[in-house]
C-alpha cells in the first residue's frame with residue numbers, strides 16, 4: 488500500500504489536483520458564499536468514527552471511518568478508505584453500470600472526477616490483465632457502497648484495493664451512495680474532496696473544493712499520447728460477435744487521441760481499419776499528409792469548450808475526408824460546425840441509457856459517459872440530429888452528409904456496456920467506402 492506522504496505528493500503533482508493556473512472560467516465565484524458543514528453518515532458512524540447503528544449493533548466489520556468525502560455543499564460523508572491514501576479533489580459523478588468497474592477506472596474521460604458506483608457491491612471480480620481501457624487510471628477516485636471482501640473470477644490477478652493502491656488512486660466504501668446519488672440528481676454535479684488526512688478539518692476540505700474547478704479546464708492535454716503510434720489489435724476471437732461484410736477490408740484511419748479508449752481502436756481494427764493514433768495537438772495538415780481514408784476524433788475528459796485548438800483541428804479536417812466523432816469528438820465536431828456545448832445537470836454515466844436512432848427508428852441501449860452536450864438549437868442548417876437520448880431528449884448523435892460527418896455523444900464500443908450500437912463502426916466504413924467512389 489502506498490504511504491500517505493507518497494500518495495499525497497503524487498496527487499498534488501497531478502494536473503487535476505490544482506487547476507487554478509489553467510482555469511479560464513468558474514461557475515462558483517459569485518455563487519459560493521457560506522456553507523454549513525453537515526455530517527451525513529450519522530446512522531452508521533459516530534463523530535469519533537465508530538459504528539453505532541440505530542439497532543445498537545456495534546460489531547460491524549468496519550469500526551473506524553478513516554476517510555471523508557466533503558462535498559462543496561458542506562455535506563461530510565464518513566467512509567472507510569481503500570486503495571491510496573491522501574487528499575484529492577474532484578467532481579463526483581454517479582455511474583449506473585452493473586459491471587465493468589475496471590473499464591470505468593481506466594476510461595481517460597473520467598480524469599478529474601470521482602466515480603460513484605450506484606451498484607452497491609463492487610470488487611467481487613477483482614482485476615484482470617485484459618480489461619484495461621488505457622494504460623492508466625486517470626480518474627480522481629472511486630466511491631462504493633460495499634467493497635467485496637473476496638474476489639472470485641477465473642481471470643482475476645489481484646484485488647481491486649491493491650490495484651488502486653499501486654496506481655495511487657483513492658477509494659472509499661461504506662458510504663451511503665444512494666443518498667449521494669439523490670443529492671447529485673437534485674443539486675447537479677458537485678465538487679468534493681476525498682481525504683484520509685486526519686489533520687485536515689472539514690472546513691479545510693470544504694475550502695479546497697471551493698478553490699478548485701473543472702469547468703473551463705483543458706484535461707485532454709493530461710491524458711493524450713506523446714507521439715503517434717500504430718494500433719494493430721483486433722477484438723480477441725473469443726470475444727468477437729460481429730461478422731459483418733466490412734471485416735477484412737482495409738481503410739487507413741487517423742485517430743486523434745483525446746483520451747481514447749482501447750476498445751474503440753479494437754472495434755475499428757476488427758471492422759477492417761489500419762489505425763494511426765496521433766496526439767491531441769497533432770496538426771491537421773500532418774494528419775492529412777498521412778493520406779487517411781477517414782479520421783476519428785475520440786472520447787476525452789473535461790469541458791469541450793476549453794480546447795479551442797482541438798476544435799480548430801476538426802475544422803481543418805472536416806470536408807476533406809470522412810470523419811467520425813465519439814463523445815468528446817462529437818462535441819468538438821458540434822463546435823467546429825458552429826454549434827455550442829453546455830454543461831448538463833449531472834450528465835450521463837452508465838451502461839443503460841436508451842437512445843433512439845431517428846433514421847432507423849430503432850432504440851439502442853447504450854453506454855454513456857459525459858457531462859457536456861451539444862445544443863442542437865445552436866447548429867447550422869444541414870446538420871442532422873440523428874440520435875436522441877430518451878431519458879432527457881438530449882442530442883446523442885449528429886450527421887452532416889454533405890461533408891461525410893457522423894458523430895455520437897455516447898460509446899458504441901461499450902466496454903463496459905451493451906453492444907447495441909456496434910454497427911456504427913460499419914457505418915463509418917461505409918462512409919469511407921462511398922467517399923472513395
Ligand SMILES: NC(=O)CC[C@H](N)C(=O)O
Pocket residue numbers: 596785786787788789790791813814815816856857858859860
Ligand atoms: N466520454 C467523453 O468523451 C466525455 C466527453 C466530455 N468530457 C464530457 O464529459 O462531456
